[in-house]
Amino acid sequence: MLYRIEVSPVDKSADARAIIATEKINEFLNLPVQISYTRDVYTIGADLSRDQVEDISQAICNPIIQEARINEQSAPSEWILRIGFSPGVTDNVARSAANAIEDLIGRKLTNDEAVFSCVEYLFDGAKIEQVQEAGEKLLGNPLIQSIEVFSSEQAAKNELPDHFPQIDAVENDQVDVYNLHVSDDELVRISEQGTLALTLDEMKAIQQYFIAQGKTTERQELGLNSSPTDVELEVLAQTWSEHCKHKIFDAIVDYEDTVSGESATYTSLYKTFIKDATSEVGESVDWLRSVFTDNAGVIGFNDEVDLVYKVETHNSPSALDPYGGAMTGIVGVNRDPMGTGQGANLLGNVWGYCLASPYTEQSEIPEGLLHPRIIRDGVHLGVIEGGNQSGIPYTYGWEYFDDRFLGKPLVFCGTIGTLPVEIHGEKGYEKEILPGDLVVMTGGRIGKDGIHGATFSSEELHKDSPVQAVQIGDPITQKKMYDFIMEARDRNLFRFITDNGAGGLSSSIGEMATECDGVYLDLSKAPTKYAGLQPWEILLSEAQERMSFAIPKEKIKAFQDLSDIYEVEVSVLGEFRDNGKFHMAYKDRTVAYMDIEFMHKGYPRMQIPATWVPPVWEDPVLNDEDAIADFEPFLGRLNLCSGEAKARQYDHEVKGLSVIKPYVGINRNVVSDATVFMIEPLSSEGVIVSAGVLPRYSDVDTYHMTASVIDLSVRRIIAIGGKLGHIAGLDNFCWPDPVLSSKTPDGPYKMAQLVRSNQALKDICTSFTIPLISGKDSMKNDSTMGGKKISIPPTLLFSAISKMDDISKAVTLDSKDAGDLVYIIGETKDELGGSEYLASKGFTGSKVPQVDVPGAIAIYKAVSNTTEAELCKSLHTPAVGGLAAALAKVSIGGDLGLEIDLDKIPQESGLSISELLYSESNSRFIATIAPENKEKFESLLAGIAFAEVGTVTSEKDVKLSKDGACVVKANVDTLLNNYESTLAYE
Amino acid sequence: MITKVNALIITGFGLNCEKETATAFEQAGAEVTQIHLNRLIETPEVLENSHILAFIGGFSFGDHLGAGTVFTSRVRHHLGSQLQKFVDDGKLVIGICNGFQTMARLGLVPAVNSEYSTVQAALAHNNHHTFRDDWVTLKGNENSPCIFTKGIKEIEVPIRHGEGKFVMADEKLFQKLKDNNQIVFQYQNSNGEVATEFPENPNGSRDAIAGVCSPNGRIFGLMPHPEAYLSPYNHPHWTRQKQNGTLPEKGAGQKIFDNAVEFVKENF
Structure with missing residues (x-):
């Protein structure tokens, strides 16, 4: 029978969830409604006695602050808004409730028994439509949740329907075949209808393969013919997706530079620029361990451990369901290091989001897209809860705002881990599979979640984007699995581990099969959340929290016994072979039989045109009076202001390793250049x-955008007290579709932008001796929702990681003591192109910052010498916002003033105040030092551009003077207020 | 007087501070055993052989149904009597953050009137209803019987929680809690006073309570994380402390674990 347990706060007036939801609805939807309180409701469908349910209710309800009702609906308010998950969507709260129930009743729940959770908001002073609107737009997401409104009369009569979204389905072993003996038009239609994202050329390659294979007796004896099964076609679509095969980076590119008149043909940008750069750097460093081959990059750290790092994007799912999509992003990337080598320990997370302004007018949002404020709140919360519940601190985070991210937000999530240098006498980063090893899956059960995730993210966001592509993460299921894996690794219970990400088993097993050249799988052995999944769905499901293993037969018993302790589900699905075949069965019937060689190499290479025609941008005449007046409010701009209100919701201290935290300064309120743990x-x-x-530099030239992001990442390491020499980089490309088509007539330009970015990546990384150890690309960041095409600006996230031999040499950016001397190192140039300042004036400009690599290297070596000698009391590097933003941050961080003589700043001749303050020239630093160290400090900087420009003052003003006269006097508290108020909401 | 002090740390189901908590006890000179809750249920004698038990921080069962709820249910049903004996033997228990929430749900703290199985207090959602990570200053109660905090008048440590607002419904019990000096730590503002305002009082706790102990001082629960300040380089201002010569040799959080191990050595 069904039981309803309703848990409400005792002190309803102090229900923070109600208060905050009310505030949000009032402020954001402009609806004058009042939520009187909220309550959690658990629906239990199980064979239990009333007494047992009473016990359960007591265990669930905290008697000090909550009260519980069983099968008794109360309704002191007008309306009840109920939000619960739709059928089949992961309900983590209910899963934990089931755990508690099982402990109390002393047995496991049966397959016919289930628990579901939902939240009920009690509304007053509202119309039913308003309650519905608040539910759909703010408190819930109709894509994954049922949002229902009931009246108090219904509750008074105990007539609220139960929230019990159980899926009643029966086993479905149906396998369809696709007749590919059809016209080209029909092939295209088959691809489009099935969200397969396969091109005509690819469909034809598949057609030809199966016509040839259909004639083989091997295939005929297995009951198959020249028409592929749905399992086969789906596996190929997934394996050949842009997401998995990076076809654009692997394409043949015909590049033409209309400025120089040069043209070139590149076969694979990835091999030509990224891989080759790392090979070149690899000749001069001895700490590269495993790059580009595993789930994450591995570099040497010390004699005990190697360092593992991976950054991923999760853009499309986050656009549809910001919370679920982003949570899956962070717990998903956790599994990359977890599945690297023999399995890494996880140490830290990073995140970064490119978003449209949360203050965008509702009327400017194309139909079908979520408001950026909803996206921002949801994305943060997803990564906050995913990271916090996994016990992994965030080490670095950032946000970047531009209106073009309205179409697709970019959600970057990364994870850093360590691998023991040696595990059971083997190198920790190596692993192998032998024929005869068992195929084993651990973790969450399989449902329809995330089916077509890989192919879907290989398309633009359109009105028919598949709803089931959204997944919800379950960090606790994954944490249990992670703890289990660490012990299994240390006890040597498996031979190979990898993660199940996009493409699910199809992808992980498909890739593992290449290790020993063959695999056999019985899909009916895979555990499912509910009946009714077809074989192809089991294979492609992207249900989360799963890892795949190769386990020697003699170790499976010990592996399973250990999994019982950790309450992790383990399934043996088949075995690895060496017959060259990807062989899938459902019970005894073969449902897919393909050559592994064809699966991974059978797709035709794309050929993409790329033509570089530099854009033309006006350089406006700027007024120095404006530049002076703009100084004080400037820090309030979205790309410069503090994100602390959100950042503090992420755990950044768990594990007790943090040394330089994400926010620094005497009041811990200024974002740090880099962090140290x-x-x-x-x-x-x-x-x-x-x-x-x-991203805005891309509007001028992606070559200089790329050079600048690398320089920025490197000089941030220098600014925290690091040095050149042991730095590795990760490249994450997020691009608008660059392939010429009727939908993308400007493809050749966007492809040329990609080529130029890659050229710079190689040029700059080899010059700085930075190997690229891992990367990812997401190439279809466009939206056509509401009939409006929005493409993101080409965006490259460059993530840098470095070893610090002695953490006690680290420095922070905040000024420390009045009387300290202020230095500016590196030259300021006429480089306002793409700057935040020009953007604030509505311009782009043409003079984008460039990088003088030899000059930068000289500066970085000299500055590192000063931190090595412990001479810098503070050190900061200007970035977006130039010296204006940087000086203000140094001052706010120390809660002290500054007196700066602008004329002394090392600069190209003839710079205006606008250019001096707001130019975003690369390779610069602001240092403060004790006066007694002046001579020593200056001697270490000999030969590079630097100057003493002023002093730190106890008087809390930033004073800038020009030609002997004070031109700017900005109060530090005002600056702080401007810095904090823009994104102050939690 | 004994020389070998055994500290037991329960792990699993989303708990996550085992490594730093183990480091803290090891630095204090204890022998540390980390054990998964399910293994402890299979071999409860491990508890019997320990002097100090730690309920550590983390997100047991994801904090679903309220922090500590599901974990408490399992502990109560499978280890209830062994835990009762551990307490009756006068052994030490510390609960940090999620561990404190679990202990409050079990009734181990504050246990006014030495009632160790009655729930008397709750750690409710923070007033802001969000998780918060920050450093706070705590005021130590010098008159408290708490074993763990002897000699600590003031300490800076990080907090990281979403449910840390200390609530007691029964006014008489609350008065007794105060009278017995069971209030061990209170959030303190920059003027050295008990903090009433956010963010110095990060969660809206009544009387700014950050930690409480049992009447005999042997069971101690607190929301902040002393095990996350073992290295002097954990402090948010260590670069300043280094420049002005005040950088301590150890992180201040270590003292709480040192006190516990020292007490066991002298009294068991």
Whole structure:
């Protein structure tokens, strides 16, 4: 029978969830409604006695602050808004409730028994439509949740229907076949109808393969013919997706530079620029361990551990369901290091979001897209809860705002881990599979979640984007699995591990099969959340929290026994072979039989045109009076202001390793250039984490955008006290579709932007001796929702990681003591193109910052010498916002004033105040030092551009003078207020 | 007087501070055993052989149904009597953050009137209803019987929680809690006073309570994380402390674990 347990706060007036929801609805939807309180409702469908349910209710309800009702509906308010998950969507709260119930009743719940949770909001002073609107637009997401409104009369009569979204389905082993003996038009239609994202050329390659294969007796004996099964076609679509095969980066590119008149043909940008750059750098460093081959990059750290790092994007799912999509992003990328080598320990997360302004007018949002404020709140909360519940601190985070991210937000999530250098006598980063090893899956059960995720993210966002592509993460299921994996690794219970990400089993097993050249799987052995999944759905489901293993037969018993302790589900699905075949069965019937060689190499290479025609941008005449007046409010701009209100909701101290935190300064309120954490508790060795992203520079030239983001990431490492020499980089490309088509007539330009970015990546990384150890690309960041095409600006996130031998040499950016001398190092140039300042005036400009690599290297070596000698009391590097933003942050961080003589700043001749303050020239620093160290400090900087420009003052004003006269006097508290108020909402 | 002090740390189901908590006890000179809750249920004698039990921080069962709720249910049903004996033997228990929430749900703290199985207090959602990570200053109660905090007048440590607002419904019990000096730590503002305002009082706790102990001072629960301040380089201002010569040799959080191990050595 069904039981309803309703848990309400005792003190309803102090229900924070109600108060905050009310505030949001009032403010954001402009609806004058009042939520009197909220309550949690659990619906239990199980064979239980009333007494047992009473016990359960007591265990669930905290008697000090809550009261519970069983099967008794109360309704002191006008309306009840109920939000619960739709059928089949992961309900993590209910899963934990089931755990508690099982402990209380002393047995496991049967397959016919289930628990569901939902939240009920009690509304007063509203119309039913308003309650519905609040539910659909703000408190819930109709894509994954049922949102219902009931009246108090219904509740008074105990007539609220139960929230019990159980799926009643029966086993479905149906396998369809696709007749590909059809016209080209029909092939295209088959691809489009099935969200397969396969091109005509690819469909034809598949057609030809199966016509040839259909004639083989091998295939005929298995009951198959020249028409592929749905399992086969779906596997190929997934394996060949842009998401999995990176076809654009692998394409043949015909590049033409209309400025120089040069043209070139590149076969694979990835091999030509990224891989080759790392090979070149690899000749001069001895700490590369495993790059580009595994789930994450691995570099050496010390004699005990290697360092593992991976950054991913989760853009499309986050556009549809910001909370679920982003949570899956963070817990998903956790599994990359977890599945690298023999399995890494996870140490830290990073995140970064490119979003449209949360203050965008509702009328400017194309139909079908979510408001950026909803996206921002949801994305943060998803990564906050995913990271916090996984017990992994965030080490670095950032946000970047531009209106073009309205179509698709970019959600970057990354994870850093460590791998023991040696595990059971083997290198920790190596692993293998032998024929005869068992195919084993662990973790969450399979449902329809995330089916077509890989192919869907290989398309633009359109009105028919598949709803089931959204997944919900379950960090606790994954944490249990992670704890289990760490012990299984240390006890040597498996031979190979990898993660199940996009494409699910199809992808993980498909890739594992290449290790020993063959695999056999019985899909009926895979555990499912509910009946009714067809074989192809089991294979492609992207249900979360799963890892795949190769396990020697003699170890499976010990592996399973250990999994019982950790309450992790383990399924043996088949075995690895060496017959060259990807062989899938459902019970005894073969449902897919393909050559592994064809699966991974059978797709035709794309050929893409790329033509570079530089854009023409006006350079406006700027007024110095404006530049002076703009100084004080400038820090309030979205790309410069503090994100602390959100950042503090992320745990950044768990594990006790944090040394330089994301926010620094005497009041811990200014975002740090980079962060440092210890490699283990009480260690003197640490890891420096930094990143750079400058999408607006792409509007001028992606070559200089790329050079600048690399320089920015590197100089942030220098600014925290690091040095050149042991720095590795990760490249994450997010591009609008660059392939010429009727939908993308400007493809050749966007492809040329991609080529130029890659050229710079190679040029700059090899010059700085930075190997690229891992990367990812997301190439279809366009939206056609509401009939309006929005493409993101080409965005490259460059993430840098470095070893710090002695963490006690780290420096922060905040000024420390009045009387300290202020230095500016590096030259300021006439480089306002793409700057935040020009954007604030509605311009782009043409003079985008460039990087003088030899000059930068000289500066970085000299500055590192000053931090090595412990001479810098503070050190900061200007980025977006130039010296104006940087000086203000140094001052706010120290809660002290500054007196700066603008004329002394090292600069190209003839710069105006606008250019001096707001130019975003690369490779610059602001340092403060004790006066007694002046001579020593200056001697270490000999040969590079630097100057003493002023002093730190106890008087809390930032005073800037020109030609002997004070031109700017900005109060530090006012600056702080401007810095904090823009994004102050939690 | 004993020389070998055994500290037991329960792990699993989303708890996540085992490594730093183990480091803290090891630095204090204890032998540390980390054990998954399911293994402890299978081998409860491990508890019997320990002197100090730690309920650590993390997100047991994702904090679903309220922090500590599901974990408490399992502990109560499978280890209830062994835990009662551990307490009756006068052994030490510390609960940090999620561990404090679990202990409050079990009734181990504040246990006014030495009633160790009655729920008397709750850690409710923070007033802002969001998780918060920040450093706070705590005021130590010098008159408290708490074993763990002897000699601590003031300490800076990080907090990281979404449900840390200390609530007691029964006024008489609350008065007794105060009278018995069971209030061990209170959030303190920059003037050295008990903090009433956010963010110095990060969650809206009554009387700014950050930690409480049992009447005999042997069971201690607190929301902040002393195990996350073992290294002097954890402090948010360590670069300043280094420049002005005030950088301590150890992180201040270590003292709480040192006190516990020292007490066991002298009294068991």
